[in-house]
Amino acid sequence: MPQLAKMSSPSKRREMDVMKLMMSDYNVETINDGLNEFNVEFHGPKESLYEGGVWKVRVELPDAYPYKSPSIGFMNKIFHPNVDELSGSVCLDVINQSWSPMFDLLNVFEVFLPQLLLYPNPSDPLNGDAASLMMKDRKLYDQKVKEYCERYAKKEHITNTTPDEESDDENISDEESNSSDDDIAGHADPYGISRRSRVDSDQTSFMDKLSPVNAVPTNGNWGWNMSSDPCRDKWEGVTCDGKNSVKKIVLETSNLAGVLDANSLCTVKSVGVVSLKNNKITGQLTEEIENCRDLTHLYISGNQFSGDLPASLSQLNNLKRVDISNNNFNGELPDFSKISGLITFLAQNNQLDGKIPDFDFFNLKEFNVSNNNFSGPIPDVKGLLQNDSFFGNPQLCGKPLQNACPPAPQTSIMPKKSRKSWFEKLLLLSGYIILGLVVVCFFLYKLVSKKKIREDEEKGRNKKIAANDAASTVPSTTISSSVKDGSGQKTSEYSLSSVENGMAPPLVVLTSPLLRGLSFEELLRAPAELLGRGKNGSLYKVMLDGGVNLVVKRIRNCGISSEKFKTRMTQIDQVKCRNVLPAVAFYCSRQEKLLVYEYQPDGNLFNLLHGSSNGQIFDWGSRLSVADIIAESLAFMHQELHEHGIAHGNLKSMNILFNMSMEPCISEYGIMEVENQDGSLLSPNNGIESPNTGHADSTFNADSTFKGDVYEFGVILLELLTGKLVQQNGLDLPGWVHSVVKEEWTVEVFDKALIQEGASEERMVSLLQVALQCINSTPNDRPSMSRVSAMIKSIKEEEERSISSDP
Numbered sequence: 001m002p003q004l005a006k007m008s009s010p011s012k013r014r015e016m017d018v019m020k021l022m023m024s025d026y027n028v029e030t031i032n033d034g035l036n037e038f039n040v041e042f043h044g045p046k047e048s049l050y051e052g053g054v055w056k057v058r059v060e061l062p063d064a065y066p067y068k069s070p071s072i073g074f075m076n077k078i079f080h081p082n083v084d085e086l087s088g089s090v091c092l093d094v095i096n097q098s099w100s101p102m103f104d105l106l107n108v109f110e111v112f113l114p115q116l117l118l119y120p121n122p123s124d125p126l127n128g129d130a131a132s133l134m135m136k137d138r139k140l141y142d143q144k145v146k147e148y149c150e151r152y153a154k155k156e157h158i159t160n161t162t163p164d165e166e167s168d169d170e171n172i173s174d175e176e177s178n179s180s181d182d183d184i185a186g187h188a189d190p191y192g193i194s195r196r197s198r199v200d201s202d203q204t205s206f207m208d209k210l211s212p213v214n215a216v217p218t219n220g221n222w223g224w225n226m227s228s229d230p231c232r233d234k235w236e237g238v239t240c241d242g243k244n245s246v247k248k249i250v251l252e253t254s255n256l257a258g259v260l261d262a263n264s265l266c267t268v269k270s271v272g273v274v275s276l277k278n279n280k281i282t283g284q285l286t287e288e289i290e291n292c293r294d295l296t297h298l299y300i301s302g303n304q305f306s307g308d309l310p311a312s313l314s315q316l317n318n319l320k321r322v323d324i325s326n327n328n329f330n331g332e333l334p335d336f337s338k339i340s341g342l343i344t345f346l347a348q349n350n351q352l353d354g355k356i357p358d359f360d361f362f363n364l365k366e367f368n369v370s371n372n373n374f375s376g377p378i379p380d381v382k383g384l385l386q387n388d389s390f391f392g393n394p395q396l397c398g399k400p401l402q403n404a405c406p407p408a409p410q411t412s413i414m415p416k417k418s419r420k421s422w423f424e425k426l427l428l429l430s431g432y433i434i435l436g437l438v439v440v441c442f443f444l445y446k447l448v449s450k451k452k453i454r455e456d457e458e459k460g461r462n463k464k465i466a467a468n469d470a471a472s473t474v475p476s477t478t479i480s481s482s483v484k485d486g487s488g489q490k491t492s493e494y495s496l497s498s499v500e501n502g503m504a505p506p507l508v509v510l511t512s513p514l515l516r517g518l519s520f521e522e523l524l525r526a527p528a529e530l531l532g533r534g535k536n537g538s539l540y541k542v543m544l545d546g547g548v549n550l551v552v553k554r555i556r557n558c559g560i561s562s563e564k565f566k567t568r569m570t571q572i573d574q575v576k577c578r579n580v581l582p583a584v585a586f587y588c589s590r591q592e593k594l595l596v597y598e599y600q601p602d603g604n605l606f607n608l609l610h611g612s613s614n615g616q617i618f619d620w621g622s623r624l625s626v627a628d629i630i631a632e633s634l635a636f637m638h639q640e641l642h643e644h645g646i647a648h649g650n651l652k653s654m655n656i657l658f659n660m661s662m663e664p665c666i667s668e669y670g671i672m673e674v675e676n677q678d679g680s681l682l683s684p685n686n687g688i689e690s691p692n693t694g695h696a697d698s699t700f701n702a703d704s705t706f707k708g709d710v711y712e713f714g715v716i717l718l719e720l721l722t723g724k725l726v727q728q729n730g731l732d733l734p735g736w737v738h739s740v741v742k743e744e745w746t747v748e749v750f751d752k753a754l755i756q757e758g759a760s761e762e763r764m765v766s767l768l769q770v771a772l773q774c775i776n777s778t779p780n781d782r783p784s785m786s787r788v789s790a791m792i793k794s795i796k797e798e799e800e801r802s803i804s805s806d807p
């Protein structure tokens with residue numbers, strides 16, 4: 001990008017700001033040599049989903065700049081909830097609402113744009129598709145952001161573009177669902193991504209096989225002569241770009257017959273659009289279609305194509321529109337879920353079968369697979385499609401069709417048994433034989449001893465000695481033991497029948513009277529539903545008879561011995577805290593560690609802060625109360641479990657649940673801890689966790705695990721204050737807060753909803769100060785939880801005083 005050559009702005013400030021930008025090594029390209037409009041090369045922030053991407057950002061300065069905010073637009077595509085998909089314009093709340101002349105262009109590029117990319121706000125979208133995808137399927141959203149970066153935000157995408165190459169492909173595509181030559185002829189690559197490979201005559205042999213018998217060319221000359229050049233000699237239906245590369249082949253309703261040779265079609269690598277609708281073409285699409293890398297539009301409806309669709313069709317990542325309807329295709333559909341940019345998929349009136357793959361339904365604007373032989377459940381179309389997209393497939397079931405699918409087999413919380421090797425089977429067989437022999441011996445022994453007893457009794461009667469009777473009737477084993485809970489009451493341990501055979505340990509029921517008598521087998525047999533899979537294991541909702549709902553956490557790689565696990569769970573159970581959710585039971589064998597909690601139907605803090613609000617208002621007073629209750633409860637747990645060194649270890653807003661009275665409850669206290677080789681304790685991730693938390697401090701001592709909780713509590717405070725997400729993929733809320741506070745824009749940190757509500761800035765700043773102390777990078781410099789709790793209490797008291805003194 002050429003550097004800014006000349007400055008001719010009437011405004012000194014304008015000049016200074018642009019100059020400052022350039023001095024900071026930004027590439028600035030002026031337009032019309034003025035300073036009102038220019039492009040800046042902008043790189044995606046490090047450790048964000050956008051890292052590695054580069055965009056040309058158009059800046060327009062209004063006449064009243066700096067008293068009015070600049071307008072900002074991305075010139076090449078970016079997938080972001082707050083960037084308009086078509087115009088690239090940016091919804092920078094922070095600029096539009098709070099722009100002040102004290103900001104300058106450098107702030108825009110150093111802080112505001114990186115912040116926007118790091119913390120998208122889906123609740124106020126300019127790109128509805130991106131926002132809803134972000135809310136509903138975070139993984140797919142992340143994938144799509146990265147895919148866009150790959151496809152549209154490389155260095156080559158912001159250089160060598162000419163104005164006529166900068167039109168938007170999808171923009172025009174939207175209007176061409178009934179496409180004709182003219183419709184398609186307007187297409188160009190989005191933002192100047194050009195396909196430049198020039199076509200050779202011998203690469204067009206596929207055209208040779210299509211015979212335009214009876215077809216009447218529009219200009220009286222087909223021109224399809226292999227000795228001529230399709231671009232220079234203007235073959236009918238062929239559109240080229242300025243560099244003589246074939247871009248489109250559009251021959252609709254041209255009475256073409258013959259066989260389409262996909263192999264030679266795809267040697268024309270540059271071709272983006274192929275439209276051969278409504279002809280009489282036969283043949284199959286072959287695996288060679290994978291060579292059509294640049295293909296964006298494939299329209300071959302209304303022909304006589306047959307055979308399976310090649311799996312490689314799903315490798316064509318650039319595909320946007322596919323219309324293969326009204327042909328004789330059969331077999332299963334390739335896995336189109338991989339093509340996230342697909343807008344149109346029309347395949348009605350074929351003989352396709354098998355299951356319908358999980359398309360990116362958020363993105364699809366047209367979808368029809370009616371009148372085929374598809375079967376099985378329809379994937380979740382997120383309520384975006386009607387039943388007419390699926391009619392005429394008698395074996396399809398599920399929404400949006402009326403016929404419901406038969407119930408799926410119930411999930412079990414135990415893993416599927418793997419197939420046993422023949423060796424294992426042999427071992428098992430020998431085991432059975434030995435067991436059989438043991439049983440036979442046992443009966444023989446019993447028989448013999450009974451006979452002996454009878455003889456003894458006989459003798460005894462004779463000798464009048466009765467003592468031997470008792471010896472033969474003493475029970476063989478006593479299994480149940482008992483544990484005491486914190487209140488000194490006895491709790492029971494229930495045994496499985498198999499336990500008595502020494503095969504499995506019992507389910508330990510700790511606190512709930514509802515579960516008395518529940519066996520491990522019953523727990524496993526109950527219907528279960530997967531709620532989530534976190535880094536520490538999977539979580540299931542289990543529905544017991546009588547309407548009791550539990551959740552069971554299967555802990556992955558716990559790494560702690562069974563004995564220690566039992567001791568630990570019992571120690572935690574002995575501390576009774578109203579706002580810490582107790583485990584109601586646990587199960588612990590060498591292979592398996594399960595924790596059972598009561599199911600809490602009212603959601604968690606994460607969803608309350610970041611999910612769709614459903615009309616719920618989470619105001620300042622409620623946030624302060626949540627902070628107070630959690631801090632107090634955590635301080636209590638730390639105090640009670642200090643001697644055992646048991647901290648929470650994984651505190652996050654997702655682990656703050658709301659109970660029936662909508663009070664916050666800390667869940668999963670202390671469930672993960674592993675032993676270091678030397679017997680000291682480490683964090684759940686063996687030290688890979690963020691070094692800041694202190695959980696994984698290499699200079700570990702019992703205190704640092706508690707200081708890890710303090711850090712994590714500080715992050716929860718930041719979530720409460722900012723309303724922003726704590727991102728795992730390097731999108732770092734504490735880092736952002738630090739940077740904003742350092743620049744003395746503290747007020748910018750707070751959740752807009754709190755500002756609008758009129759929450760006290762003074763007390764929000766006080767709470768922010770507490771949070772900043774908690775996230776101090778040196779664990780020893782963080783306050784204890786009891787100190788944190790005291791500080792929050794005093795803020796809360798001030799808040800209450802101010803409310804009561806308000807007239």
Ligand SMILES: Nc1ncnc2c1ncn2[C@@H]1O[C@H](COP(=O)(O)OP(=O)(O)OP(=O)(O)O)[C@@H](O)[C@H]1O
Nearest residue numbers: 531532534535536537539551597598599600604654
């Ligand atoms: N007792 C419960 N009742 C209702 N929902 C629960 C309960 N415990 C957890 N959940 C919810 O279930 C979902 C999955 O929880 P899970 O513990 O698997 O997630 P996680 O905390 O991210 O996992 P991990 O701790 O392994 O990283 C979360 O939304 C959580 O709030």
